[in-house]
Amino acid sequence: MGKFKKLAKQFYKKWYSGGPYEIVQGTRTGFRDLDPVTGGLRPGELIMVASRPAMGKTSFVLNMVDNISVRNNGRSLYLTNDCPERMIADRLIQIHAGVSGICFRKFEFYDEEEMALDAEKQALTHAKVDIKNIIGVPITQIDGVVKESYQKHPLDLVVIDNFKMLKEADNSSDQVIFRELKRLAEYYKVPVIVQCPLSRGLEKREDRHPIMADVEIKDAIKLSDFVFFLYRENYYVPTEETTVPLEIDIVKNPRGSRGTVILKAYRDCFAMADYPGDKLLDMRRKFEGNHFCHIFDRWDEVIGSLEFSLSGESEYDIYIKPLELQTVGGNPVALTVIIPDGMDSHLYDNQYKEVLIQAIQNVTELNCKDIYFVTRSEMETFYKECEKDEKRWS
Numbered sequence: 001m002g003k004f005k006k007l008a009k010q011f012y013k014k015w016y017s018g019g020p021y022e023i024v025q026g027t028r029t030g031f032r033d034l035d036p037v038t039g040g041l042r043p044g045e046l047i048m049v050a051s052r053p054a055m056g057k058t059s060f061v062l063n064m065v066d067n068i069s070v071r072n073n074g075r076s077l078y079l080t081n082d083c084p085e086r087m088i089a090d091r092l093i094q095i096h097a098g099v100s101g102i103c104f105r106k107f108e109f110y111d112e113e114e115m116a117l118d119a120e121k122q123a124l125t126h127a128k129v130d131i132k133n134i135i136g137v138p139i140t141q142i143d144g145v146v147k148e149s150y151q152k153h154p155l156d157l158v159v160i161d162n163f164k165m166l167k168e169a170d171n172s173s174d175q176v177i178f179r180e181l182k183r184l185a186e187y188y189k190v191p192v193i194v195q196c197p198l199s200r201g202l203e204k205r206e207d208r209h210p211i212m213a214d215v216e217i218k219d220a221i222k223l224s225d226f227v228f229f230l231y232r233e234n235y236y237v238p239t240e241e242t243t244v245p246l247e248i249d250i251v252k253n254p255r256g257s258r259g260t261v262i263l264k265a266y267r268d269c270f271a272m273a274d275y276p277g278d279k280l281l282d283m284r285r286k287f288e289g290n291h292f293c294h295i296f297d298r299w300d301e302v303i304g305s306l307e308f309s310l311s312g313e314s315e316y317d318i319y320i321k322p323l324e325l326q327t328v329g330g331n332p333v334a335l336t337v338i339i340p341d342g343m344d345s346h347l348y349d350n351q352y353k354e355v356l357i358q359a360i361q362n363v364t365e366l367n368c369k370d371i372y373f374v375t376r377s378e379m380e381t382f383y384k385e386c387e388k389d390e391k392r393w394s
Contacts, residue, residue, distance in 0.1 A: 025109070026190055027074065030067025032274040037250060037257045038226065041191035046182045047320070048220055050196040051210065051230035052203065056246055057195045059095070059270040060230060060263075061159055062088070064193075065298045066096050070127040071279065074156035077149045078131045079142070081169065082162035085131045091270055093124055100268035109248075128153075134161075138170040139177045143184060150188050160194040163217065178223040194218060198229075208236060212251060219298070228250035242267055245275060258299060299325045302363045319343075319352060326379060334370040335360070341375045348373040 026040025041047060049057050068074040070092070080088050091364050094104050097116040103109045109117065134142065146158060160166060160181065167177060178194075185192040198214040210229035212221055221227055229249040234241070244264040250258050262275040303323060307316050326336040337356075339348055353371050360368045374382075 027068060028072070029270075030071065031064075031261070031263060032247065033261045034263075037259065037261060038253065039255045041193075041226075043189035043191065044186040045191045045225040046178070046185050046223065047191060047226040047228065048192045048196050048224040049193055049230065050198050050215060052198050052200070052208075052235075054235060055230045055232050056265055056272075057375050058083070058088075058161070058367045059265065060246070060248070060272060061193055061195065062095055062270065063272045065129060065157065065159065066092060068157055069129045070096050070123055075128040075153055076130070076157040076159065077155055077160045078129065078161070079134045079145060080131060080161040081137070082164040083132045085133050088131050092127075092129065093119055094269045095271045096120055096124060098266075098269055098271055101270075102268070104269075133358075134169075135165070136169045139166065139172055139180045140170070142166075142180070146184055146188060150190075155188065155190040158188070158190050158192045159340065160192065160310060163194050163196040165208065166194075174218040174220065175223070178220055179215070182223055194224075209247075210249065213247070221252060225254045226250070246272060293381045298364050302356075302359050305359045305363055309355065319348070323356075326374075334372065335368060336372045336374060336379075338376050338379060339373050341377050343375065345373040345375070 013283065016348045026038070026042035026045075028035050028040050029038070049061060051057050062078075065076045065078060069076040078088060090104065093099070094101065095145075097113065097120050098115045099109060099117065103113060132145055132149070134145060137145065142160075146155075149155060163177070167174065170177060172180075181192055181194055184190075196215070196217055198210050199216050202208055202210055209231050212227075215221055215227075227250070229251055231247040231249065232244060233247075234244040243264050243266055246263045248261040252258075264273045265274045266272070270285060303320055306320050310316050310320065322340045324338040326338050339345065353373075356371060357368050360366055
């Protein structure tokens with residue numbers, strides 16, 4: 001009774017003070033529609049995220065890690081027994097910066113991706129995310145791994161990459177492993193997420209949405225506080241869309257609310273966003289105010305500033321006026337400028353590069369470092385090669 005009295009008094013104090021009653025009291029996942037349903041992920045809770053392979057379990061969890069530890073200064077421990085540590089880190093960088101997998105593998109980025117990577121360097125290199133490899137580590141030794149990170153600082157989230165791989169490293173029963181994971185959550189006062197497979201039998205049904213009977217792990221549902229099922233229709237009915245709906249079915253919730261939350265999944269970079277919100281578009285809009293981009297709007301002003309500084313009007317009309325700005329690079333800024341077909345890029349390098357760089361700096365205050373001059377036909381050839389590469393890799 002004493003505990004209840006204390007909590008009841010807190011409720012009435014909050015109410016009478018006129019302050020809002022905070023629905024989300026745990027660690028926020030960062031998803032607008034998911035947090036109000038779950039109330040946040042609270043210390044001591046065990047969360048099972050389950051689906052068939054390739055539905056997006058790892059991406060979904062890494063998006064939560066991004067929201068908690070890269071964007072909001074929380075502390076996460078990611079225990080991987082399925083993927084190399086480097087791969088998990090790369091995927092987290094891709095998710096945060098919105099970089100496509102093809103570009104990431106080739107280290108050839110689009111302009112907005114370069115700017116995002118450059119602008120987010122501080123956040124990514126200082127993110128409070130610890131990734132540890134636990135391949136072959138039995139459940140009895142996981143405690144030591146968590147303890148090592150916890151002693152450095154309290155944790156806001158712990159992730160177990162793959163329950164199946166955890167079981168293969170241990171002779172214990174499913175029930176013993178889940179009880180130990182629940183004990184870890186309660187002892188270290190941290191929400192623990194474990195990713196689990198589902199029976200392939202569901203793929204024989206006409207409706208392939210997961211149900212509780214598809215969970216093969218004994219007592220997993222009973223011992224978990226939350227159970228999330230993931231489902232993507234486009235896995236079974238492929239489409240050409242670059243973004244696809246991801247259904248999060250909340251089938252167990254200690255706070256009562258169940259139902260389905262829809263997220264938008266980006267197929268090229270593993271990022272996820274509120275549906276129908278657009279996290280990547282919002283991220284890219286953020287760079288519209290960046291001084292890198294101002295040059296697009298002021299390019300005519302840059303060119304016009306050279307009209308009376310050259311040796312003659314004809315020189316301006318022939319060599320400068322036709323110039324078109326193509327791209328803005330990262331840091332240091334390098335511009336690609338299109339020159340008329342038939343013109344020699346070496347002529348521009350030798351005669352006009354310095355005056356153009358100076359004009360850019362005077363007009364836009366952009367710290368331009370270099371300019372590449374190419375003809376339109378050369379640029380079109382380059383784009384065709386990029387398209388071939390993209391088709392080959394996709």
